[in-house]
Amino acid sequence: MDELHLLRATRNTTGTVPPAVLAAGREKLMQKAAGEREPAPGLHPVRPWRRTLFASAAAVALVATLVAVDVMGSGERPGVTAEAADVLNDAAASTIATSDPVLEPGQYLLVDTTGVAMTFASGQLGDTTPRWLSSIDTQMYVPADRTAEWVWSREPSVPVQFFGEGSREASERMKADLQADGIQMDESEVLRAPGGQWEGFAWEVLGQMPLNEFIESAPRDPDELLKMIYEQTEGNHWNTEAEAFMAFANILRTGAVPADLRAVIYQAIALIPGVSLVDREVALDGRTGVSLGMKGSDYRTRMEIIIDQESGQMIGEREVQLKDYRGVPAGTVTAWTAITTSVVDSAP
Amino acid sequence: MNTDKEIVERSRSGPAIFGELYDRHAPDIYRYAARRAGDFAAEDVMAETFLIAFERRAVFEGPSEAVRPWLFGIATNLLRRHHRAEARMLRALARNEGRRHSVDGLEEVDAKVDADVDRSRIGAALHALAPIDREAILLYAWADLTYDGIATATGVPIGTVRSRINRARRKLRADLGFALFDEMDSDHGRTAPAPRHA
Numbered sequence: 001m002d003e004l005h006l007l008r009a010t011r012n013t014t015g016t017v018p019p020a021v022l023a024a025g026r027e028k029l030m031q032k033a034a035g036e037r038e039p040a041p042g043l044h045p046v047r048p049w050r051r052t053l054f055a056s057a058a059a060v061a062l063v064a065t066l067v068a069v070d071v072m073g074s075g076e077r078p079g080v081t082a083e084a085a086d087v088l089n090d091a092a093a094s095t096i097a098t099s100d101p102v103l104e105p106g107q108y109l110l111v112d113t114t115g116v117a118m119t120f121a122s123g124q125l126g127d128t129t130p131r132w133l134s135s136i137d138t139q140m141y142v143p144a145d146r147t148a149e150w151v152w153s154r155e156p157s158v159p160v161q162f163f164g165e166g167s168r169e170a171s172e173r174m175k176a177d178l179q180a181d182g183i184q185m186d187e188s189e190v191l192r193a194p195g196g197q198w199e200g201f202a203w204e205v206l207g208q209m210p211l212n213e214f215i216e217s218a219p220r221d222p223d224e225l226l227k228m229i230y231e232q233t234e235g236n237h238w239n240t241e242a243e244a245f246m247a248f249a250n251i252l253r254t255g256a257v258p259a260d261l262r263a264v265i266y267q268a269i270a271l272i273p274g275v276s277l278v279d280r281e282v283a284l285d286g287r288t289g290v291s292l293g294m295k296g297s298d299y300r301t302r303m304e305i306i307i308d309q310e311s312g313q314m315i316g317e318r319e320v321q322l323k324d325y326r327g328v329p330a331g332t333v334t335a336w337t338a339i340t341t342s343v344v345d346s347a348p
Numbered sequence: 349m350n351t352d353k354e355i356v357e358r359s360r361s362g363p364a365i366f367g368e369l370y371d372r373h374a375p376d377i378y379r380y381a382a383r384r385a386g387d388f389a390a391e392d393v394m395a396e397t398f399l400i401a402f403e404r405r406a407v408f409e410g411p412s413e414a415v416r417p418w419l420f421g422i423a424t425n426l427l428r429r430h431h432r433a434e435a436r437m438l439r440a441l442a443r444n445e446g447r448r449h450s451v452d453g454l455e456e457v458d459a460k461v462d463a464d465v466d467r468s469r470i471g472a473a474l475h476a477l478a479p480i481d482r483e484a485i486l487l488y489a490w491a492d493l494t495y496d497g498i499a500t501a502t503g504v505p506i507g508t509v510r511s512r513i514n515r516a517r518r519k520l521r522a523d524l525g526f527a528l529f530d531e532m533d534s535d536h537g538r539t540a541p542a543p544r545h546a
Contacts, residue, residue: 003524004489004517006470007486008489017374017394022374025391026370029366029367029370029398029399030367033366033402187507189511335522
């Protein structure tokens, strides 16, 4: 059962066109056809059709997993939410005290995201499936004038660490399978969009709200903000609190949330039942921060956000598996992302 | 029996024949649009797709098998207007979880709910994809286009299609995590149910 099977399984039986609707659409077309004597001139050049033979793509599977250097830290200590609240409220205070970088016209805020996740070739997934770590790196260039062109550079995903029986061979085999299908694992891509509106979409948070719109409209009161997030995420899962925590992590991950709102987000997270202080000192990509976490919706993982208490910046996040599962031992970090923001004079 | 390409070509001098193309593909376009953005949007997208295709029929070039991707490409562009409706659909899919749980753990969930959980997680995971990546993977998984077809539909090089689908699959896999494996924690001694078939 891989993600494609799951996707196809969600093709439900709805979506059969009602006969009246089908007839009405045909009628519109026929009226148009009847009214036209001359073929319309071409509006768009049509791309030449390239013919390639192509087998089904080998599945590329990513179960974010990282064998932790720093296993569990001090572990989860339930009931320390008051401690977590203190840390978050301190971070909020630091955030307010630390002003955001000021961008000159023409400059960009560069949000550099580095991450590592586990990869395996799907097929017969099981305890003995070889796994290896792959990189996931992206850079988002947010212009000083947020309506100007944003640039999003996505780097290729490459294996960074092998472990377990036959891991390297499996990764090479998968790469060869993909190449046979014409898929290059080492392609990077640079995407551009005015105002962060990619091909008709905004860079969105909460699944549907353009980031800029969220920044402008989000309540600057922690209770109100949390209420809004609960409303937005309600129904995503039975664990509303975990979903809200994850939604906040997704918003902070953009790296482009201004200090005043970031402070309110920390205060709002401090109101979510189940959030606890996981570790006062977590090393992440060369920096150190304090980690706050809660159990994820699947109860098998703990999601964590890692904050630099000095500046109030979120420096990253990680996910830790809480139980032995499918050959992955409890305490394994199953994903991490490190986020660095800086001001730069140009974008690629 | 005219091929798709013959219909397009003949319609340049005899417009009414374009109706055959409609009869052949309109239900598919509707179904795809309805899955992505609901019935209301689908009605609009289906009708509009063929009006636009009709206007552009003079400039269509390519083999017969490019006609369907060409139509899906037009529908895909139209669907971008409905991205809020799509977000609502995905949220509805994410809500399709069968029932709510207050137990600390999933020990009491039966296989049926397990299936629903996967569905709901798929909804949430699709939600989380970059829209262009989501578009590519859904043209592949829901509209059954080939990579070549998706390249035609979306007007980007095939390498870009590959990397988008790749990225979408990797991110889905990462977001779905262990929900992909139909079983509970091993320490509860439950065995995995038989895999479900799509």
